[in-house]
Amino acid sequence: MFVTWIRAGALALAMAGAAQAAEDFIVVQSTTSTQNSGLLDHILPAFEAESGIEVRVVAVGTGQAIKNATNGDGDVLLVHAKAAEEKFVAEGWGVQRFDVMYNDFVLVGPVADPAGIKGGADVVAALSAIASAQAPFASRGDDSGTHKAELRHWQSAGVDVAAASGGWYRETGSGMGATLNLAAGMGAYALTDRATWIAFANKGDLEVMVEGDDRLFNQYGVILVNPEKHPGVKAEAGQKFIDWLIGPDGQAAIASYTLDGQQLFFPNAR
Amino acid sequence: MRDLCNDTGVLIEATGLRLVRGTKHLLDIPHLRLGGPGPTVILGPNGAGKSLLLRCLHGLIRADAGQVRQDGIPLDGRQRMRQAMVFQRPVLLRRSVAANLDFVLRRQGLPRAVRRERIAELLETGGLSGRERQWARSLSGGEAQRLAILRALATEPDVLFLDEPTSALDPGATQAIEALVKQASAKGVRIVMVTHDIGQARRLARDVVVMIGGRIAEHGDALHVFDNATHGTVRRFLAGDLIF
Amino acid sequence: MQEFAQEFRDAFALILAGDAELLAIVLLSLRVSLFAVFFAAVIGMPLGAALAVGRFPGRGALVVLVNALMGLPPVVVGLLVYLMLSRSGPLGVLQLLYTPTAMIIAQVVLVTPIIAALSRQVIEMLDAEYAEQMRSLGLSRFATVPVLLWDGRIALLTALLAGFGRAIAEVGAVIIVGGNINHVTRVMTTTIALETSKGNLALALALGAVLIAIAVTVNALVSLLGQRAEVREAMRNA
Numbered sequence: 001m002f003v004t005w006i007r008a009g010a011l012a013l014a015m016a017g018a019a020q021a022a023e024d025f026i027v028v029q030s031t032t033s034t035q036n037s038g039l040l041d042h043i044l045p046a047f048e049a050e051s052g053i054e055v056r057v058v059a060v061g062t063g064q065a066i067k068n069a070t071n072g073d074g075d076v077l078l079v080h081a082k083a084a085e086e087k088f089v090a091e092g093w094g095v096q097r098f099d100v101m102y103n104d105f106v107l108v109g110p111v112a113d114p115a116g117i118k119g120g121a122d123v124v125a126a127l128s129a130i131a132s133a134q135a136p137f138a139s140r141g142d143d144s145g146t147h148k149a150e151l152r153h154w155q156s157a158g159v160d161v162a163a164a165s166g167g168w169y170r171e172t173g174s175g176m177g178a179t180l181n182l183a184a185g186m187g188a189y190a191l192t193d194r195a196t197w198i199a200f201a202n203k204g205d206l207e208v209m210v211e212g213d214d215r216l217f218n219q220y221g222v223i224l225v226n227p228e229k230h231p232g233v234k235a236e237a238g239q240k241f242i243d244w245l246i247g248p249d250g251q252a253a254i255a256s257y258t259l260d261g262q263q264l265f266f267p268n269a270r
Numbered sequence: 271m272r273d274l275c276n277d278t279g280v281l282i283e284a285t286g287l288r289l290v291r292g293t294k295h296l297l298d299i300p301h302l303r304l305g306g307p308g309p310t311v312i313l314g315p316n317g318a319g320k321s322l323l324l325r326c327l328h329g330l331i332r333a334d335a336g337q338v339r340q341d342g343i344p345l346d347g348r349q350r351m352r353q354a355m356v357f358q359r360p361v362l363l364r365r366s367v368a369a370n371l372d373f374v375l376r377r378q379g380l381p382r383a384v385r386r387e388r389i390a391e392l393l394e395t396g397g398l399s400g401r402e403r404q405w406a407r408s409l410s411g412g413e414a415q416r417l418a419i420l421r422a423l424a425t426e427p428d429v430l431f432l433d434e435p436t437s438a439l440d441p442g443a444t445q446a447i448e449a450l451v452k453q454a455s456a457k458g459v460r461i462v463m464v465t466h467d468i469g470q471a472r473r474l475a476r477d478v479v480v481m482i483g484g485r486i487a488e489h490g491d492a493l494h495v496f497d498n499a500t501h502g503t504v505r506r507f508l509a510g511d512l513i514f
Numbered sequence: 515m516q517e518f519a520q521e522f523r524d525a526f527a528l529i530l531a532g533d534a535e536l537l538a539i540v541l542l543s544l545r546v547s548l549f550a551v552f553f554a555a556v557i558g559m560p561l562g563a564a565l566a567v568g569r570f571p572g573r574g575a576l577v578v579l580v581n582a583l584m585g586l587p588p589v590v591v592g593l594l595v596y597l598m599l600s601r602s603g604p605l606g607v608l609q610l611l612y613t614p615t616a617m618i619i620a621q622v623v624l625v626t627p628i629i630a631a632l633s634r635q636v637i638e639m640l641d642a643e644y645a646e647q648m649r650s651l652g653l654s655r656f657a658t659v660p661v662l663l664w665d666g667r668i669a670l671l672t673a674l675l676a677g678f679g680r681a682i683a684e685v686g687a688v689i690i691v692g693g694n695i696n697h698v699t700r701v702m703t704t705t706i707a708l709e710t711s712k713g714n715l716a717l718a719l720a721l722g723a724v725l726i727a728i729a730v731t732v733n734a735l736v737s738l739l740g741q742r743a744e745v746r747e748a749m750r751n752a
Binding site for chain 1: 600601602603606607609611612693694695696698708710711712713714715
């Protein structure tokens with residue numbers, strides 16, 4: 001009797017949740033920057049039409065994306081934190097890492113520019129100036145690729161942001177968009193990837209302050225989650241997607257994505 | 271079964287009934303024997319333990335000591351099914367008038383057509399004909415209490431307990447209830463009714479139990495008790511003094 | 515602000531135009547939350563009834579626990595369900611993560627305590643009124659439960675509505691276990707979160723207005739359903 005009820009419940013639940021979408025799909029763990037910028041919406045339809053494989057994107061911070069992939073909750077990882085990605089592969093969670101594309105980070109800030117850094121091309125010097133002016137700075141604080149990059153630059157500048165946390169250094173613990181919303185709201189500086197910045201619609205009086213520094217280079221990589229660790233991984237379909245992404249069609253699709261006349265990502269697969 | 275009981279009458283007996291809360295004796299009844307055709311009216315001032323006694327006799331409350339017997343059998347589920355009770359405030363289901371009656375008829379396993387017929391009969395008895403589909407809780411106080419009595423009668427009880435059924439009603443509504451009670455009594459239902467209305471006791475009772483402070487002060491034939499009460503407090507109570 | 519008001523009007527007009535994609539998102543929201551409320555009711559109402567009429571050791575503690583669980587943080591629920599459904603989790607083989615089913619499960623966890631706690635309250639109050647009468651009619655405590663459930667149906671419907679309100683407005687849990695995947699697990703609230711993070715505040719707010727409209731509509735429908743009985747009740751009280 002009881003078992004019958006449980007069975008009926010499970011069946012009803014299965015029916016309730018049934019997705020009417022294609023059976024052949026892969027889950028890509030990626031970052032907010034690829035989704036919020038609109039890149040994936042732009043390039044994925046071409047792949048899906050050609051391969052018949054639906055790509056389901058879970059867009060979270062790089063740290064969480066890697067964590068989810070480590071748990072086997074995804075077939076492909078598309079993120080931007082090279083050191084963490086290489087560690088992911090070295091530990092056996094991923095099969096192999098491929099460069100896909102790059103863009104760059106920009107340091108944005110309020111027009112008033114209380115730290116006086118506008119127009120500079122040295123991100124480390126700019127951050128030092130912000131620290132000494134104690135001008136508000138909004139950090140992701142979420143272990144994302146952008147956050148990792150930002151922390152590297154603070155270290156180069158010799159600034160202990162942990163000490164300033166809660167003061168002029170504000171950690172949002174949220175995505176890039178939420179952090180930019182906060183920066184716009186309180187007139188703070190922030191480090192953002194250029195793609196999210198260009199696509200972001202609530203800039204307020206924020207402007208690009210520092211750009212063009214080689215150290216602001218932002219490389220994206222793609223990795224197939226290791227099916228030996230997680231037998232559920234759809235290795236064949238996942239590899240197909242990776243091959244497409246780093247092949248001529250995928251690279252061309254990435255290059256063709258522009259917003260306001262600006263190219264957001266630059267393909268550089270080898 | 272029913273007729274057999276009526277021939278001999280139902281006999282309800284309580285022995286050594288005691289209910290204590292702290293140091294207070296709420297009920298202390300060495301022996302009570304309710305025989306004869308009734309109606310029995312239990313009278314007494316507030317807090318005398320009338321309602322408690324009724325609940326003990328109906329098995330809603332277990333006394334700390336003592337026993338209740340019906341026709342010599344200790345009160346059990348089967349004996350209780352021969353009883354019904356109507357409360358001071360009628361507890362009507364949040365359903366239609368007919369559904370309130372149907373609720374008990376269905377438990378008797380009667381087929382639908384029979385139930386519908388019985389409902390019509392019952393409603394006619396209680397002067398509620400044609401009110402089947404009305405929402406029970408929109409009835410007036412008197413109508414609601416009549417429906418509660420009809421629902422109790424629908425279980426075809428041998429004994430019907432009523433706990434101050436008219437205490438909140440005006441004279442007209444009270445009269446309708448009393449008529450219904452008399453009618454049931456005439457048909458052989460043994461009535462045991464609690465009231466603090468002495469006039470009502472005079473109108474209905476064949477025998478009277480007067481309770482004071484959890485004890486039975488007088489018990490006997492109604493005319494005898496009203497005219498020849500020996501207990502001082504009972505005399506004052508019956509004379510209309512305020513006893514508390 | 516002037517500019518924002520204009521943007522909001524534009525966004526709202528766009529939504530009212532009946533965009534097919536948006537419609538799919540709204541329907542998914544409704545489907546997920548309605549199913550969640552259904553399952554939560556199947557679990558929560560008997561649980562609430564048992565807490566209301568049952569007399570067993572630990573009942574008091576259980577009542578406190580269920581009441582406390584009404585305030586479960588959605589993100590915590592999302593995480594717990596994620597850990598269960600993750601490929602590395604105990605239920606990973608079911609492959610439910612990032613599906614609407616996962617979202618339903620998370621919402622069931624969130625909503626069940628609400629329905630259970632409110633049902634308990636409703637049934638306990640009704641039981642206080644009915645208990646003696648039902649016992650007099652020879653019903654066991656157990657047999658009384660269906661009577662209490664049926665007669666408390668209007669108030670219980672309100673408990674379901676409270677649960678639905680919690681489910682449809684919730685974002686923290688569904689974004690973790692659903693993944694906010696376009697066309698698969700994207701619902702109203704996760705869309706609002708996404709548009710906010712893109713800085714499309716006007717669009718996000720307009721979507722919020724739609725969400726509120728849906729909540730109001732559902733509440734209005736239910737109150738219409740209950741009205742007849744309510745009116746009778748009111749007549750009695752008058």
